[in-house]
Amino acid sequence: xxxxxxxxxxxxxxxxxxxxxxxxxxxxxxxxxxxxxxxxxxxxxxxxxxxxxxxxxxxxxxxxxxxxxxxxxxxxxxxxxxxxxxxxxxxxxxxxxxxxxxxxxxxxxxxxxxxxxxxxxxxxxxxxxxxxxxxxxxxxxxxxxxxxxxxxxxxxxxxxxxxxxxxxxxxxxxxxxxxxxxxxxxxxxxxxxxxxxxxxxxxxxxxxxxxxxxxxxxxxxxxxxxxxxxxxxxxxxxxxxxxxxxxxxxxxxxxxxxxxxxxxxxxxxxxxxxxxxxxxxxxxxxxxxxxxxxxxxxxxxxxxxxxxxxxxxxxxxxxxxxxxxxxxxxxxxxxxxxxxxxxxxxxxxxxxxxxxxxxxxxxxxxxxxxxxxxxxxxxxxxxxxxxxxxxxxxxxxxxxxxxxxxxxxxxxxxxxxxxxxxxxxx
Amino acid sequence: xxxxxxxxxxxxxxxxxxxxxxxxxxxxxxxxxxxxxxxxxxxxxxxxxxxxxxxxxxxxxxxxxxxxxxxxxxxxxxxxxxxxxxxxxxxxxxxxxxxxxxxxxxxxxxxxxxxxxxxxxxxxxxxxxxxxxxxxxxxxxxxxxxxxxxxxxxxxxxxxxxxxxxxxxxxxxxxxxxxxxxxxxxxxxxxxxxxxxxxxxxxxxxxxxxxxxxxxxxxxxxxxxxxxxxxxxxxxxxxxxxxxxxxxxxxxxxxxxxxxxxxxxxxxxxxxxxxxxxxxxxxxxxxxxxxxxxxxxxxxxxxxxxx
Numbered sequence: 001x002x003x004x005x006x007x008x009x010x011x012x013x014x015x016x017x018x019x020x021x022x023x024x025x026x027x028x029x030x031x032x033x034x035x036x037x038x039x040x041x042x043x044x045x046x047x048x049x050x051x052x053x054x055x056x057x058x059x060x061x062x063x064x065x066x067x068x069x070x071x072x073x074x075x076x077x078x079x080x081x082x083x084x085x086x087x088x089x090x091x092x093x094x095x096x097x098x099x100x101x102x103x104x105x106x107x108x109x110x111x112x113x114x115x116x117x118x119x120x121x122x123x124x125x126x127x128x129x130x131x132x133x134x135x136x137x138x139x140x141x142x143x144x145x146x147x148x149x150x151x152x153x154x155x156x157x158x159x160x161x162x163x164x165x166x167x168x169x170x171x172x173x174x175x176x177x178x179x180x181x182x183x184x185x186x187x188x189x190x191x192x193x194x195x196x197x198x199x200x201x202x203x204x205x206x207x208x209x210x211x212x213x214x215x216x217x218x219x220x221x222x223x224x225x226x227x228x229x230x231x232x233x234x235x236x237x238x239x240x241x242x243x244x245x246x247x248x249x250x251x252x253x254x255x256x257x258x259x260x261x262x263x264x265x266x267x268x269x270x271x272x273x274x275x276x277x278x279x280x281x282x283x284x285x286x287x288x289x290x291x292x293x294x295x296x297x298x299x300x301x302x303x304x305x306x307x308x309x310x311x312x313x314x315x316x317x318x319x320x321x322x323x324x325x326x327x328x329x330x331x332x333x334x335x336x337x338x339x340x341x342x343x344x345x346x347x348x349x350x351x352x353x354x355x356x357x358x359x360x361x362x363x364x365x366x367x368x369x370x371x372x373x374x375x376x377x378x379x380x381x382x383x384x385x386x387x388x389x390x391x392x393x394x395x396x397x398x399x400x401x402x403x404x405x406x407x408x409x410x411x412x413x414x415x416x417x418x419x420x421x422x423x424x425x426x
Numbered sequence: 427x428x429x430x431x432x433x434x435x436x437x438x439x440x441x442x443x444x445x446x447x448x449x450x451x452x453x454x455x456x457x458x459x460x461x462x463x464x465x466x467x468x469x470x471x472x473x474x475x476x477x478x479x480x481x482x483x484x485x486x487x488x489x490x491x492x493x494x495x496x497x498x499x500x501x502x503x504x505x506x507x508x509x510x511x512x513x514x515x516x517x518x519x520x521x522x523x524x525x526x527x528x529x530x531x532x533x534x535x536x537x538x539x540x541x542x543x544x545x546x547x548x549x550x551x552x553x554x555x556x557x558x559x560x561x562x563x564x565x566x567x568x569x570x571x572x573x574x575x576x577x578x579x580x581x582x583x584x585x586x587x588x589x590x591x592x593x594x595x596x597x598x599x600x601x602x603x604x605x606x607x608x609x610x611x612x613x614x615x616x617x618x619x620x621x622x623x624x625x626x627x628x629x630x631x632x633x634x635x636x637x638x639x640x641x642x643x644x645x646x647x648x649x650x651x652x653x654x655x656x657x658x659x660x661x662x663x664x665x666x667x668x669x670x671x672x673x674x675x676x677x678x679x680x681x682x683x684x685x686x687x688x689x690x691x692x693x694x695x696x697x698x699x700x701x702x703x704x705x706x707x708x709x710x711x712x713x714x715x716x717x718x719x720x721x722x723x724x725x726x727x728x729x730x731x732x733x
Contacts, residue, residue: 072692079480096695100481242588242676245566380479383694391501391678398590398677 027059028313033077033084035070037269040334047330051320058313060086078102083305085314089136090300091127095377097303098130104304106134109315116323119340127298127374136301137318140265140336142358143282143296143365144197147270148259150279152180162281162364163292169284170232173259177237182258185239186284187232190225190393192386193261198225200372201289211379212423213416219408222389226396226404233397241397250274264361265299265336268354280361282370294371296362299336337362381422385415473701480697491702502703504678505686512594512682513661516601521653524605528612529638542613545606552604558670562587565596587672590679597667597680608653615649616642647726655718662711683707 034044041064048060063084065073071093077083083102097103109115110125115137117125128136146164153160156179158172173184186194196206198221205215232238239257246252250273253260261283262270270278283293302321304314321327322340328347333355338344348359365371392411395401440446474491476484495502527545531538551557564570565586576582586596623641632640665684668674674681674689683703691700 075480075692075695097481100479102481240585240588242585243567244588245568380695387689387694394675394677400677 027057028310029059029061030085030308030310030313030317031061031063031082032317033063033065033070033074033087035065035067035088037066037273039269039272043331043334047321047327050326050330051317054320054324054326055316058316060317081307083307085305085308085310086317087303087305088139088300089303091297092378092382094128094136094301095130096380098133098135099380101306103135104306104308104311106137106304106315106318109311109318110134114312114315115319117340119342120322121339121341124298124339128301130377136303137322138298138301138339139321140299140333140338141296141362142264142299142336143294143362143371144193145262145264145267145280145361146186146259146283147253147262147267147278147280149182149253149276151277152176152182152258154277156180160281163370164281164284166228166284166286169259170237173232173237174235176258180258183237183239183256184232184259185244185252185257186259186261188229188238188241188397189261190229190389190397192382192389195222195225195389196375197283197293198286200293200295200375201286201291203291203372205375207376207379207382207419209376210423211376211419213419214412217412219405219412222408222411223404226393226408229393229397230399241394253278263299263336264358265334267358268334271354279357282365291372292370294365295374296365296371297374298339333358379419379422381418384418388414388418470701470704473698474705475702476698478697478701479695481695484698487698491699492706494699495702495706501678501681501686505674505681505683508594508679508681509662509664509683512598512601512664513658516598516661517654517657519598520602520605520657521608521650523602524609524653525612525650527605528609528616529642531609531613532616542610545609547606549604549606552600553666555666555670558600558667561596561600561667562671588676590677593672593676593680597671600667600671601661601664608657611649611653612646615646619645644727648728651718651722651726655715658714658718659711662707662714 032048034040036044044064045062048062052058052060070088074084074087089097089103106115106128110117117137124138124141125134128134128138146169148160153172153176156175158175160172161168164172170187173187177183192206199206199216202221204221207213208215229238233240244252244256246254246256249260250270253270254274254276262280264280267278267280285293302318304311304318308314322338323343325343325346328338328343329350332351333347337359338347344359348356351359389411392401392407396404396407401407435443473484475486475488477487477490478484531541548557566572567583567585567588569586571586572582572584575584584592586592619642623645624637627637627641663684664682665688668680668682668685669688672680674685687700687703687707690696690703
């Protein structure tokens with residue numbers, strides 16, 4: 001009796017294990033991974049369900065994460081041979097993932113029409129290319145912006161121009177700080193991104209064309225940035241290091257500061273998370289700027305894994321996202337302005353007030369003179385260079401350094417050494 | 427059939443030998459140990475000599491990682507000294523506090539069990555993300571601590587987490603707050619001391635302080651030794667509080683070794699370098715543990731050995 005029971009249970013177990021394998025034959029299962037805020041998660045889940053309705057033979061297993069943990073998660077999955085079939089990619093990491101053969105080239109699918117890019121401009125397709133091969137398709141265009149508390153400015157009766165100069169920004173910051181105590185974290189940021197904006201104002205870039213060295217050699221650019229931050233701290237309208245109280249980026253706009261640098265497609269998320277009337281203008285340009293700091297960039301990309309065995313099905317999803325009106329009825333412009341001109345037209349009819357504001361902003365930034373060309377993708381060691389600058393900037397902000405020029409020079413030498421070593425290792 | 431002739435065992439007889447059942451029961455644990463501890467342990471030893479960015483196969487570079495660690499990475503030594511300082515301050519403070527509280531609770535009043543539970547709970551929850559964020563809000567510039575100080579009329583504008591002089595102290599306080607688990611162990615040890623010792627000493631006229639130093643302390647040295655080793659190892663491996671609360675700022679005064687390792691390995695995609703750092707820390711902890719073990723013969727008194 002006991003023997004019989006054992007055999008019966010074993011048989012049942014084997015059947016239970018075999019069942020999923022049989023039923024899975026009928027549907028193609030794809031894994032998909034993205035990052036975002038809760039707003040984006042809700043919209044994306046709804047959009048994927050719509051996709052599964054239209055393509056019932058494809059089943060998407062969804063996974064998502066916040067920005068901070070996304071890259072660790074993705075790297076771990078790649079290392080474990082479990083690269084998601086479809087995943088989001090950022091401009092900053094595109095070169096690294098492409099050069100490590102993680103991404104599948106999309107050129108053949110675009111040529112055959114499986115991924116229809118007939119309504120997408122060549123420039124936008126180029127942004128997803130590394131060394132001439134297209135590895136990623138942009139989800140939308142966005143631009144860096146200065147988010148600000150419109151409610152605070154309205155209460156104080158202050159107007160901020162769409163393209164502020166640094167002087168105008170400083171004046172407004174001083175008034176806001178005097179009246180409300182909200183300070184500026186933009187002026188004290190001193191990170192690699194902020195340095196990049198300032199360099200772009202002079203037509204320069206953070207890195208040179210092949211990322212073998214920095215794109216500038218005059219330490220004065222860095223010194224100016226540090227001096228602006230220190231002046232702001234001394235005059236009381238710049239955030240003093242250690243006095244930030246915010247636990248998250250959204251919080252910082254509630255309690256700490258009245259303005260913040262972000263990407264244009266984040267406007268909706270910030271408004272939802274804080275419940276405040278937040279709006280946006282362009283990044284302030286330095287007074288003696290010769291070019292705009294703003295650039296138009298792909299907000300993010302969709303990629304297909306090179307090791308995926310279901311690339312055709314994955315391409316169907318990419319095609320759906322790029323060209324299907326149903327997708328944009330749900331997503332709107334949350335992942336930024338659609339790259340297909342057809343979709344842009346379709347979407348502009350349905351946008352809510354915030355979406356229209358974002359679309360109008362991108363239109364404005366697309367006009368000649370309001371933006372300058374996009375920089376090349378950052379090299380892999382950008383994180384090290386950025387951390388190095390962050391270390392020095394922190395010391396400057398804590399007023400532990402007297403010789404700003406010497407320190408800036410030191411940073412340039414060390415950063416160039418890092419870039420040269422990375423270049424040599426390739 | 428010849429009796430008592432040796433023959434090989436059947437499968438059933440093999441399975442029924444005395445220890446086999448035991449091995450079968452611990453097999454899941456052994457498999458887990460192998461897969462999640464032993465194999466990664468030796469893999470990281472291999473990786474420590476390679477350059478591995480996770481997305482591509484590892485490249486052998488020999489001792490290059492170690493050279494970079496000792497000679498080129500400024501933050502390596504910074505993080506090492508920060509962790510050392512953290513351990514140096516936290517361990518004695520935590521042990522002292524737990525011992526004192528255990529002494530008080532060993533008197534055994536009616537409320538003892540409630541106090542025991544109350545003190546133990548922080549050590550259960552302490553290393554969680556929620557508590558770390560709570561601590562961050564408590565010590566924020568306009569947080570509860572500053573507001574409470576303000577209400578008492580004391581200076582309340584200290585930037586606890588922003589001031590390089592106090593940030594590490596805040597993290598140490600979070601560690602010390604979790605003294606409950608060591609306290610419980612001390613409590614058990616103190617209760618184990620035969621009452622006859624204390625009675626004899628009282629008869630001879632010894633006061634409470636003398637009794638503590640001559641009877642209680644020597645008798646609990648084995649437990650003290652155990653707690654000391656645990657705390658030292660734990661302090662060197664600290665990660666959560668710094669990563670969640672300060673991220674190593676301000677000015678790297680709270681940059682634990684573990685956090686720096688995480689930055690290099692996961693943010694800069696240098697897993698080989700991270701493995702090298704991990705193995706160095708292993709050696710350091712092993713050295714300290716060996717040191718404590720060596721010294722133990724001088725100050726640890728085991729009743730059974732009747733020294």
